[in-house]
Amino acid sequence: MRANGVPFTEIDVEHDDAERDRAVELAGGRKNIPVVVLPGGDVLVEPTNAELANALGLSVA
Template sequence: MGPILAGRTDNRPVRVGHVGAIGNVAVLMTAADTLTMYTTTWCGYCVRLKKALQAEGIPWTEVDIESDPAAAEFVMSVNGGNQTVPTVKFPDGSALTNPSIKDVKAKLGR
């Protein structure tokens, strides 16, 4: 488990996949600035997407839907009742299910 992000009201720990940087100073990015990736511990597609996000320097926040019922509800709400992961929620509130890194970059305008 990782740090608890400022601004979260449920006090559940989440893992931060990447911090931003300004010059040589690391800056913790808030959840509002980053993608939220809904995952499970056993999801191979999630591992692949996390590696691609890391390689591209795209920050994300990871939430395990098996330990967060509210996250599982969100994932089901955007996937026709299914708990399909990875589901990625963007800062604008939209979501993609099992996106490629190309899809993520296009959505972010990169």
């Protein structure tokens, strides 16, 4: 996302129990990281670069 200039908020779930619990909840109980919440509310769990680019409407290099 940085490489494409896409603004985002990074949350360190390693040091924030409440945010870690929220990430696990958003991921349907999975503990995979990253959990990406898109502007429309869709959630991607550990997406590939291609999946993330597609969800953001970006081209993959």
